[in-house]
Structure formats: structure tokens, C-alpha cells
Amino acid sequence: MSVEILTTDPGLTAAPRRSALRRLLRDPQAVITGGLLLTVLLLGLLAPLLTDHGPNDASLDAVNAEVGTPGYLLGADQSGRDIFARLLYSIRTSALAALIGTSVALLVGVSAGLIGGYFNQYVRGLTEWLFSLIMTFPGLLLLIVLMPVTDGDVGVTMAIFGVLLSPAVYRIVRNLVVAVKNELYVDAARVSGLPSSRILRRHVLVIVRGPIIIAAAFLMGSAIGVQSGLAFLGVGSSTVPSFGAMIAEGFRNLYVDAWQFAWPSLLLGLITASLVLLGNALRDALEGARPKPAKRRTSAMRTTVATVPDEDSSELLTVDDLGIAYPSPSGELHEVVRGVSFTVGAGETVGVAGESGSGKTQTAFAILGALPAEAVVTRGSIRLNGRELLGLSRSELRKVRGSVVAYVPQEPMSNLDPSFTVGAQLVEGLRSARGLSRADARQRILRLLERVGITDPQRTFDSYPHQISGGMAQRVLIAGAVASEPALLIADEPTTALDVTVQADILDLLRDLRRELGMAVLLVTHNFGVVADSCDRIAVMQEGEVVEVGDVADVFRSPAHPYTRALLGSILHGDTVRADPPVAAGSEVS
Numbered sequence: 133m134s135v136e137i138l139t140t141d142p143g144l145t146a147a148p149r150r151s152a153l154r155r156l157l158r159d160p161q162a163v164i165t166g167g168l169l170l171t172v173l174l175l176g177l178l179a180p181l182l183t184d185h186g187p188n189d190a191s192l193d194a195v196n197a198e199v200g201t202p203g204y205l206l207g208a209d210q211s212g213r214d215i216f217a218r219l220l221y222s223i224r225t226s227a228l229a230a231l232i233g234t235s236v237a238l239l240v241g242v243s244a245g246l247i248g249g250y251f252n253q254y255v256r257g258l259t260e261w262l263f264s265l266i267m268t269f270p271g272l273l274l275l276i277v278l279m280p281v282t283d284g285d286v287g288v289t290m291a292i293f294g295v296l297l298s299p300a301v302y303r304i305v306r307n308l309v310v311a312v313k314n315e316l317y318v319d320a321a322r323v324s325g326l327p328s329s330r331i332l333r334r335h336v337l338v339i340v341r342g343p344i345i346i347a348a349a350f351l352m353g354s355a356i357g358v359q360s361g362l363a364f365l366g367v368g369s370s371t372v373p374s375f376g377a378m379i380a381e382g383f384r385n386l387y388v389d390a391w392q393f394a395w396p397s398l399l400l401g402l403i404t405a406s407l408v409l410l411g412n413a414l415r416d417a418l419e420g421a422r423p424k425p426a427k428r429r430t431s432a433m434r435t436t437v438a439t440v441p442d443e444d445s446s447e448l449l450t451v452d453d454l455g456i457a458y459p460s461p462s463g464e465l466h467e468v469v470r471g472v473s474f475t476v477g478a479g480e481t482v483g484v485a486g487e488s489g490s491g492k493t494q495t496a497f498a499i500l501g502a503l504p505a506e507a508v509v510t511r512g513s514i515r516l517n518g519r520e521l522l523g524l525s526r527s528e529l530r531k532v533r534g535s536v537v538a539y540v541p542q543e544p545m546s547n548l549d550p551s552f553t554v555g556a557q558l559v560e561g562l563r564s565a566r567g568l569s570r571a572d573a574r575q576r577i578l579r580l581l582e583r584v585g586i587t588d589p590q591r592t593f594d595s596y597p598h599q600i601s602g603g604m605a606q607r608v609l610i611a612g613a614v615a616s617e618p619a620l621l622i623a624d625e626p627t628t629a630l631d632v633t634v635q636a637d638i639l640d641l642l643r644d645l646r647r648e649l650g651m652a653v654l655l656v657t658h659n660f661g662v663v664a665d666s667c668d669r670i671a672v673m674q675e676g677e678v679v680e681v682g683d684v685a686d687v688f689r690s691p692a693h694p695y696t697r698a699l700l701g702s703i704l705h706g707d708t709v710r711a712d713p714p715v716a717a718g719s720e721v722s
């Protein structure tokens with residue numbers, strides 16, 4: 133079997149980027165705030181063209197000049213400096229503060245986040261320690277204390293502030309990198325020999341791009357706020373025009389001319405609020421378009437046989453070289469199912485047998501498309517009726533689950549919702565699988581409840597799960613599973629949770645239903661007695677692998693694998709069928 137790995141990182145394609153931009157341009161919040169910020173920035177950049185006054189030019193004639201005074205559009209402060217000119221030049225200071233603070237925070241945070249998230253735990257431990265240390269520094273206080281060193285220079289002060297902001301960026305990037313570094317396309321790039329620096333730049337950085345852009349908007353707001361705060365406190369150079377310094381001066385002169393306080397406050401408020409709102413709009417647009425790391429068990433793994441009909445069309449189900457893994461705490465993938473292959477023919481009952489933890493349920497869940505989100509299908513193929521199931525979308529899998537394949541669980545009680553009556557749950561399941569009317573579905577379920585041996589179907593139909601016994605609950609679930617007449621019924625230890633006296637009845641029922649409905653059954657069990665009783669063929673699993681497959685009669689007569697012999701020995705030499713194998717996995721039996 134060949135496996136086509138989709139190594140194309142969706143983040144690199146132009147389409148998501150275009151749609152994010154389109155979404156952003158359609159968002160009035162983004163357009164208005166972006167437009168405002170651009171206008172303000174333009175005003176700052178064009179300051180020398182827009183005013184004849186310098187930010188520190190003082191004129192005794194203009195002291196506390198009112199708004200609209202000729203030559204002083206917005207008035208003058210108590211030193212006779214043009215407020216309009218000071219506002220324009222303050223925009224430049226804020227823009228510089230935002231640029232330097234944000235750039236340093238992103239440079240330090242992103243680089244460290246990529247390194248800490250991508251490389252081994254020792255590197256991550258070191259970066260964690262370093263950034264935890266930085267976070268303990270009291271930011272504003274440190275900047276004030278360092279003023280004699282920085283000499284009040286906005287650039288140097290903001291560079292230090294950028295380092296203090298970097299842990300926030302580091303954490304975002306590190307978390308994202310840890311989440312994507314085991315994705316198939318990153319593995320594929322690694323296997324193809326690309327150096328780590330290239331993989332980080334090309335495959336990983338693209339994933340963190342969106343969150344970085346969003347963070348940048350908020351970081352700019354913080355940098356402008358802190359720079360203004362320091363100037364308000366009178367820390368730093370008094371010759372540098374700044375909203376903070378203007379607000380402090382206006383505050384002192386509040387009762388003479390309140391506008392001197394109002395203008396810088398309004399403009400600073402407008403800029404920081406716009407940055408926050410723009411950040412929110414960016415989040416909506418970019419996170420909607422951000423490429424989701426491809427799940428190997430869905431979109432990233434497609435076998436080339438997906439559209440090719442099964443070579444042996446008599447097989448209803450073909451599991452071929454299936455591998456399932458889970459990430460360990462260190463991030464490495466650990467395979468719990470390894471290269472599992474077996475088939476189930478139409479109308480056949482196949483037992484998947486093995487001790488606890490051998491991977492039976494994981495295999496069954498993979499066929500059902502119901503593995504937990506953290507599970508990764510590392511290889512293989514699952515074909516049902518010639519159709520590849522790996523790679524199907526959730527909705528396609530739901531359709532298959534409802535109609536072609538059905539499931540009878542191990543714990544009947546915990547699979548019934550205590551808040552609804554038995555009937556309501558069965559009717560809902562059947563209607564979504566078959567699209568029947570409520571009345572038709574109800575009639576069908578009542579007939580099936582009777583068929584599975586429930587003496588008073590109407591009463592059970594109207595009962596809540598806690599009002600029925602475990603054996604009855606299992607009959608109810610079997611009725612629900614076969615209601616849509618599936619081609620394959622997967623029963624996972626269907627008798628384990630039941631009273632011994634009920635177990636045989638349930639197995640008889642499954643056998644009868646299989647014959648009546650012509651369906652195949654995949655019976656997951658650790659009990660060889662159940663296999664002997666109900667199955668045509670058997671696949672024996674040990675530690676995630678199928679060690680033997682064959683007709684039940686053949687395997688029972690002459691088991692080829694020592695593990696099978698060990699398991700059989702426990703039945704043949706014991707008086708009763710034992711629930712668990714008596715010997716350690718893999719031990720030889722003479």
C-alpha cells in the first residue's frame with residue numbers, strides 16, 4: 133500500500149491569506165480603526181509640512197493662547213508652544229515607541245518560542261527558566277530605575293520594555309510550536325533532510341504568523357501606553373514631545389485652559405483604543421483563516437487507494453497496516469497499534485481477541501472514525517465496501533457510522549443519556565441515520581425492542597435508563613445499533629459488563645440478528661470462549677499487533693503463534709473460560 137502524505141502546508145497557500153484579508157476589509161471595525169490609525173500616522177509623518185512650529189518652539193506672546201488663535205490652531209500651552217505641533221510630533225514619538233517596543237518583543241519572543249517549542253526538553257527548560265525570570269521583573273519600576281543608564285532615550289527605553297514584553301510572545305509561540313511540531317508535514321520535512329532552521333522558517337513560523345500579528349497590535353498599544361506613562365511621571369527627556377508630558381502639563385493647567393489637557397488625552401485614547409479594537413478584528417479575521425494543523429487521521433493522510441475499488445470485493449472491511457499513536461508527555465509519538473491488518477467478509481463474524489491493552493478498542497474506534505482528538509493514525513488504510521475511511525470528513529464519517537457501520541459498546545449504562553427516555557434516544561439515532569418520520573421511527577424501534585427480547589417494549593421505550601437493568605440496556609443498545617440495518621456491527625466486549633446469566637442470551641441475540649439481517653459482526657473480546665461460541669474467524673492481538681489471523685476452527689485446533697497457544701491453554705486446561713490471559717504477553721507455552 134502506498135501512502136500519499138500531504139506535505140503542502142495549507143498556511144503557505146495564498147487562498148487563506150486572501151480570504152483573511154477579504155474578511156478584514158469587510159469588517160467595519162477593522163476598516164474604521166485601521167483607517168484612523170493610518171490617518172494619525174500620516175499626520176505624524178507629515179508634521180514638518182503641516183505646521184511651521186517646532187514641538188519645543190516657545191513664544192511668550194502665545195502663552196495659553198486659545199483654540200483658533202491665528203497660527204495656533206489648537207491653542208498654545210503655558211510655555212507658549214503650539215499644541216497642534218506638539219501633538220503631531222508626539223505621534224512620531226509614540227510611533228517610534230510602538231515600533232521599537234513591539235519589534236524587540238517579537239524578535240526575542242518569537243525566536244525563543246520557536247527554539248523552546250521545537251527543540252528538546254533541555255532547550256525548552258532553559259528558555260522557560262529565562263522567560264520566567266524576565267516575567268518577575270517589575271516592568272515600569274525597572275524602566276524608571278534604569279533612566280540614568282538610558283539617559284531618557286525613547287529608543288533604548290522601549291528596547292528594554294520590548295524585552296520585558298517578550299515572555300507574552302514567547303508563550304504564545306512556544307505553545308503553538310509544541311502543538312504543530314509533530315504534524316505530518318513537519319515530520320515529512322524533517323525526514324526529507326531539511327535543516328531545522330529551514331523547517332522552523334518555512335513550516336512552523338507560518339502557523340504562528342496569525343497570532344503574532346494579533347499580538348503585535350496589543351503590544352503596540354502597551355508600548356505607547358508605557359512611554360506616555362513614563363513621560364507623564366516626568367521620567368525621561370523633557371525635550372521629547374510626548375502625549376504623556378502634554379497630559380501632565382495640561383493637567384497642571386486644567387483650570388486655566390482644559391483643552392490643553394483634553395487634546396493629548398483624546399488623541400492618546402483614540403490611538404490606544406483603535407489598536408485594541410484593530411487587534412480584536414485581526415483576531416476574528418486571522419483566526420478564522422488560520423490553517424488548522426492537519427490531523428493525520430483525517431485530512432493529512434490519504435491513501436492512494438481511496439478511490440480505487442477494493443481488489444477483493446467480497447471483503448466488506450479491510451484493515452491494512454493500521455498504525456495508531458498518541459503523543460507522550462515529551463511530545464514524541466508512541467504507537468499503540470502497529471501494522472494491524474485483517475479483513476471481515478460480508479455476513480461474517482470476526483473476533484478480535486487479545487488481553488487488555490492489546491489495542492482491540494483502538495482498532496475498533498479507528499474503523500468507527502471515533503478515535504480521541506489526540507490520536508494520530510500514523511499509517512495504513514481502512515476500507516469499508518471498497519471505500520477508504522481514513523481521510524473522510526467528520527460529516528462523511530457520521531453518515532457511514534449511522535448507516536453502514538454500527539456500534540454496540542462495552543458499558544451499556546454509560547452509553548445511555550440519563551436525561552432522556554430510552555425511546556427518545558433510539559428514535560433520535562434512527563431518524564438521523566435513516567431520515568424517517570418520528571412516527572415511523574417509533575414504530576420501528578418498538579418492533580425492534582420486542583425483537584431483542586424485551587417483554588414490554590412500550591414500557592421500556594418510555595423508561596429512563598436508570599429504570600432498566602444492565603442486560604436490558606444492552607438489548608436496547610443492540611436494538612438501536614441494528615435499527616438502521618448496518619452492513620457491519622462492531623460489538624466491543626458486549627457482554628463484559630453483564631451478569632453471567634445474561635451474557636449467553638446477548639450472544640445468542642447477536643448471532644440471530646446477524647443471520648436475520650445478513651450483517652457482518654466484528655466482535656472485540658478478551659474472551660476466547662466468546663470467540664469459539666460466536667465467530668467464524670479470529671484475529672489475535674498482542675501489544676498493538678495482530679499476531680495471528682485465521683478460521684476459528686483452524687486456530688483453535690492448531691494455533692501458530694505462542695501467544696495464541698498461551699491464551700487457548702487458559703481455556704482448554706481450565707474448568708471455566710477465564711477473563712484474562714494467565715501468562716505474560718509473549719511468553720512461550722510448550
Ligand SMILES: Nc1ncnc2c1ncn2[C@@H]1O[C@H](COP(=O)(O)OP(=O)(O)OP(=O)(O)O)[C@@H](O)[C@H]1O
Pocket residue numbers: 458468486487488489490491492493494495504658
Ligand atoms: N487516549 C489515550 N492516550 C494514550 N494512550 C491510550 C489512549 N487510549 C488508549 N491508549 C493506549 O492504547 C493501548 C491500547 O488500548 P485499547 O483500549 O485499544 O486496549 P484494549 O485491547 O481494547 O484493552 P481493553 O480490553 O482493556 O479495553 C493501551 O496501551 C492504552 O493505554
